[in-house]
Amino acid sequence: MNKTVNQKAWFFVLPVFLLVAFNALIPLMTVVNFSVQETFGDNVFFWAGVRWFEEVLHSERFHAALVRQLLFTGIILLIEIPLGLAIALSMPRKGPWVSVCLVLMALPLLIPWNVVGAMWNIFALPDIGLLGRSINALGIEYNYTRQIFSAWFTMVLMDVWHWTSLVVLLCYAGLVSIPDAYYQAAKVDGARPWAVFRYIQLPKLKYVLTIAILLRFMDSFMIYTEAVVLTGGGPGNATTFLSIDLQKIALGQFDLGPAGAMSIIYFLIILFLSWLFYTLMMKDEAR
Amino acid sequence: MKRIPWLIPTLYILFLMMPIYWLVNMSFKTTNEILGSFTLWPREFTFDNYVKIFTDPTWYNGYINSITYVVINTILSVVVALPAAYAFSRYRFLGDKHLFFWLLTNRMAPPAVFALPFLQLYSAVGLFDTPVAVALAHTLFNIPLAVWILEGFMSGVPKELDETAYVDGYSFWGFFFKIFVPTIAAGIGVAAFFCFMFSWVELLLAKTLTSVAAKPIAATMTRTASTSGYELGLLAAAGTLTIVPGAFVIYFVRNYIAKGFALGRV
Numbered sequence: 001m002n003k004t005v006n007q008k009a010w011f012f013v014l015p016v017f018l019l020v021a022f023n024a025l026i027p028l029m030t031v032v033n034f035s036v037q038e039t040f041g042d043n044v045f046f047w048a049g050v051r052w053f054e055e056v057l058h059s060e061r062f063h064a065a066l067v068r069q070l071l072f073t074g075i076i077l078l079i080e081i082p083l084g085l086a087i088a089l090s091m092p093r094k095g096p097w098v099s100v101c102l103v104l105m106a107l108p109l110l111i112p113w114n115v116v117g118a119m120w121n122i123f124a125l126p127d128i129g130l131l132g133r134s135i136n137a138l139g140i141e142y143n144y145t146r147q148i149f150s151a152w153f154t155m156v157l158m159d160v161w162h163w164t165s166l167v168v169l170l171c172y173a174g175l176v177s178i179p180d181a182y183y184q185a186a187k188v189d190g191a192r193p194w195a196v197f198r199y200i201q202l203p204k205l206k207y208v209l210t211i212a213i214l215l216r217f218m219d220s221f222m223i224y225t226e227a228v229v230l231t232g233g234g235p236g237n238a239t240t241f242l243s244i245d246l247q248k249i250a251l252g253q254f255d256l257g258p259a260g261a262m263s264i265i266y267f268l269i270i271l272f273l274s275w276l277f278y279t280l281m282m283k284d285e286a287r
Numbered sequence: 288m289k290r291i292p293w294l295i296p297t298l299y300i301l302f303l304m305m306p307i308y309w310l311v312n313m314s315f316k317t318t319n320e321i322l323g324s325f326t327l328w329p330r331e332f333t334f335d336n337y338v339k340i341f342t343d344p345t346w347y348n349g350y351i352n353s354i355t356y357v358v359i360n361t362i363l364s365v366v367v368a369l370p371a372a373y374a375f376s377r378y379r380f381l382g383d384k385h386l387f388f389w390l391l392t393n394r395m396a397p398p399a400v401f402a403l404p405f406l407q408l409y410s411a412v413g414l415f416d417t418p419v420a421v422a423l424a425h426t427l428f429n430i431p432l433a434v435w436i437l438e439g440f441m442s443g444v445p446k447e448l449d450e451t452a453y454v455d456g457y458s459f460w461g462f463f464f465k466i467f468v469p470t471i472a473a474g475i476g477v478a479a480f481f482c483f484m485f486s487w488v489e490l491l492l493a494k495t496l497t498s499v500a501a502k503p504i505a506a507t508m509t510r511t512a513s514t515s516g517y518e519l520g521l522l523a524a525a526g527t528l529t530i531v532p533g534a535f536v537i538y539f540v541r542n543y544i545a546k547g548f549a550l551g552r553v
Contacts, residue, residue, distance in 0.1 A: 002378075003376070003377060003379045004377070004378055004379065005379045005380065006378040006379070006380060008380075009374035009377075009378035009379075009380040010374075010380055010381070011375035012370035012373060013370070013371040013374050013375070013386065015370070016341070016368060016371040016390070017386065018431055019363075019423070019426050019430060020390060020426070020430055020431065022395075022423075022428060023423065023424060024393050024396070025404055026408055027401045027404030027408055028404075028406070030367060030403075030404035030407060030408070031400060031404055032400075032533060038488075054533060056458060058534070060310040086295065086318055086351075087295055087296055090292045090293075090294075090295040090296060091296050092292075092293070092296075099541045099542070101296055101300070102541055102544050103534075103537050103538060103541050104303065104304070105299070105300065105303065105442050106302050106368075106537050106544055107303065107307070107530070107533065107534060107537065108303055108486065109484065109488075109533075110484055110487065110530070110532075110534070110536065110537060111488065111529065111530050111533060112487060112488045112489075112504075112505040112508055112529050113488050113489070113505075114489060114505045114506075114508065115505060115508070116491045116528040116532070117531050118306070118522060118526055119306050119310045119510065119526060120306060120524065122308045122309060122310065122313060122519065122522075123306040127325075128321060128322065128325055129309070130305065130306075130327075131305075131306075141516045143288075160315060161302065161303065161306065164299075165303070165447055168448070169298075169544065171463075175528065203500060208436075214322025218395050220341050221397070222397040222398065224397075224398065224399050224493055225489055225490045226384040227300065230510070241327070242397075242399075243397055243398075243399035245445055246397075246399045247399050247402070248399065250399075250402070250403050251402070256297070256403075259403070261398040263399075266397060266400060267395075267396055267400055269396065270395045270396075270397065271392060271395060274395055280308050286476070
């Protein structure tokens with residue numbers, strides 16, 4: 001759509017700008033302040049330069065949390081995106097079952113995150129939880145509060161349970177927007193199901209898949225509440241992801257300097273990786 | 288595979304329902320039954336857990352607080368996002384692309400980063416422990432989202448609609464409220480749904496910005512779990528009740544939900 005130049009449009013966006021600026025710029029400046037100063041309490045601050053940044057970037061604790069975070073995000077993206085796509089492809093397109101499917105699938109997305117954590121905590125308890133009890137009954141030793149593998153397994157399964165529906169709904173929206181004529185043309189040409197998927201459905205799904213990957217990347221990179229309620233970062237530090245580590249430093253130990261520096265590095269990593277994903281996914285579009 | 292395409296969605300929905308079933312199942316059990324035995328359905332069926340929640344003010348106030356800030360946030364986000372989205376979809380102005388991108392970067396800010404600064408900011412302006420503080424804090428990610436969704440829906444409306452209305456003698460605001468808003472009603476519904484959803488499920492900021500008076504239900508749950516031993520039945524009942532508003536809201540937008548998740552751009 002060709003848009004007209006109109007500087008008065010700024011008045012329309014001013015309320016949004018002011019509200020978001022109040023909520024984003026002031027706290028961000030607070031974090032920046034923390035990150036370059038040292039304090040011994042009583043609101044007395046000293047200039048510390050980039051010391052905290054150096055400390056965080058060289059700290060093994062931060063490296064370990066970052067590696068865990070990248071591993072977790074990688075695993076859930078590899079599971080949720082193909083799974084969500086497969087479910088969306090096999091869903092009915094018309095009829096009364098569509099609404100039923102959509103409503104039931106969207107349900108996990110509307111449950112408060114700590115309830116998701118608590119629900120899985122109860123569901124996976126080795127003695128009184130359905131999942132934990134069933135796995136142990138199969139003869140596999142499973143206890144997510146003691147074994148690292150069990151904790152990761154439960155965490156990944158919980159995230160798949162919680163968020164795959166988002167991918168399904170996005171892909172489904174893309175699929176129903178493909179006109180019937182495309183499929184009829186494919187039929188006339190005698191195209192196989194794989195060819196229909198590769199040359200008709202996948203190109204049409206590119207945009208929604210980009211959104212799905214971006215949203216899942218960002219949100220899994222920020223995972224906090226569900227993980228804290230489920231495992232509290234344990235056993236040991238096995239599931240201490242970046243947000244959990246940050247909260248331990250900021251609110252647990254009240255080390256404001258390192259917490260501030262870590263916040264900024266954390267935010268920049270998300271911004272950079274999101275930009276990278278988006279640029280790579282949209283590369284062909286420009287040509 | 289080809290003959291039974293319904294198998295995959297059915298299995299998936301079964302998988303989704305299992306933990307929810309377990310929660311609901313547990314909420315109807317007595318503490319003795321939960322801890323003493325492993326039963327697939329409640330043998331000593333009881334409503335005690337629900338009765339306690341509906342009669343104890345610390346519990347039901349949690350629900351009232353949560354609903355209050357979610358509703359304030361939803362209305363505020365949609366109302367300020369409407370004109371902004373219109374501006375982004377119809378006009379070019381100085382810094383429009385940068386502003387749009389900057390708004391979206393706030394969706395990428397981890398709430399954990401902002402928890403402590405928010406606590407200081409809202410204490411300083413005297414809003415700490417009020418629903419308004421949580422509602423305002425949640426606009427950080429809900430306004431960008433609402434602008435993004437509404438802009439998507441508005442860009443699908445041809446510009447001729449605007450021009451015809453002016454020719455017919457409508458003033459700008461007359462056109463905006465009498466013609467434009469009803470045209471994108473579905474988009475507004477979807478945007479409101481998403482604001483409701485993200486405000487309802489978020490806990491980190493909601494918990495940080497409240498202590499007693501405005502404590503959200505989700506925070507009441509975590510604190511109960513740690514203070515009064517492990518009353519799993521009560522916890523399960525409270526959890527079950529937090530699913531209800533979500534289910535209720537989804538039902539209303541069920542026909543737009545797929546398009547909504549694609550942010551109105553498909």
